[in-house]
Amino acid sequence: MIKIDSKISIQELLEHHPRATAAFIKRRMLCVGCPAQAFHTLEEVARIHGNTVDDLCAAIRETIQTKEKP
DSSP states (O other): OOOOOTTSBHHHHHHHOGGGHHHHHHTTOTTTTOGGGGTOBHHHHHHHTTOOHHHHHHHHHHHHHSOOOO
């Protein structure tokens, strides 16, 4: 498992944790599928979208750890 912190790129995060997509969608962030996802970090997208990086990282961790309902 990779470390989820403010310096990870969106692309790297989604490659290792595809379920994190839900956290971006829930916050109406258009990061998923964006051509810049390979270059933007969580810190950058949090700032761009008016979120704190701590809140965004916490939401992503929670989403990844939540088990899918059958």
